[in-house]
Amino acid sequence: MTGSFITFEGPDGAGKTTQLTLLAEHLRRRGHAVRLTREPGGTPLSDKIRSLLLDPSHSEMDARTEALLYMASRAQHVAEVIGPGLARGEVILCDRFADSTVVYQGAARRLAKQELLAINRFATGGLIPDLTILLDCDAVRLTGRRKSRGGQDRIEREAEAFHDNVRQGFLDLAAAEPERIKLVAAEGSVTDVHNAIVKLVEEFLRRRGKREDQ
Template sequence: MSRGQFITFEGTEGVGKSTQLATAREALEAAGKPVLVTREPGGTPMAEAIRELLLTPRDEAVNDLTELLLMFAARAQHLHSLILPALEEGTWVLCDRFTDATYAYQGGGRGVPREQIATLEQLVQGDLRPDHIVLLDAPVEVGMARARSRSAPDRFEREKAAFFQRIRDCYLERAEQQPLRYHVLNAAQPLEEVSRQVATLISRLVA
């Protein structure tokens, strides 16, 4: 049995990751591939509990190192309990965010040194990295307007536009550095066009 592929979907707030994950799932199922859709932080009961800690607005200031360690604690549980077993069984795993989000949010957004993130990445993941990263990119003001229209803001969504611009810049920098793994799509386009491009990309990866 061949190992499944690990595909992550990244981007700032409001770029439509949930919608395009569903599109990717449909394309994989149509191609006869077993597929698992999951998210970060979260994906297992323990990791979802950590997600609640991370996203709930609170009066107490959250230290940047606390946030970073909680992200990787959730990731360790998620990876070893769910993602790795699925990949070994030949399942294709689609994940809403992964470690590239940590480089973007905690690294680019918060200013956490990349060396600290890389150390934890190696500790938690070993040599595992996503096979492909779909970056849904849109101007910050477009994404934030969409995010504000759908629900009350979580702890991250309450940040200012400059925070999300640093995140977007970090994502685009990483995409430029890793052109073979990153697939950058313009998420400011009409939904139908983005979905068409995602389905086309998945079909190409399956072939």
């Protein structure tokens, strides 16, 4: 029995955490065994790495150090939580995964994409999400949502150009992998965005269920 690995991606403040919480509740009501988790983090060891990554006092952090810390956090997360959960047949909902690394460390920090993909394969053992929901939102709204939330972490403090590169990086990924990555406009109300996501996820789970019946 294998579960379903669904990731949420998108710029800071697009609404990933808000929407994941709602989707988890929805799927649980429908009787699915759901595990909600996040990157960087998801295990005690990975959470310690997360606090290193987001600590604003580490402004000296080199882009390669940053990339490797994300990968280290992910390796532990896959080994300890995601892999075993999938083996038990759970729906794993993960707040950010490898696409964020390709975009933040690649498109925005300018590390070579092919190198990042190679290290990522090593970290994950080749695990790729079955479905990725990409929440896209215009820059003005994003800045407003980030600021309304108060205290900003090390990544959120980056200049507007960095966030523009992040948004474009995600759109490029979605265009390159339209089967796996589904783009959802996140400008609407929380309920509108939730309804759009539920439609995509239910369609995905239906197709998956059919394949397993064959």
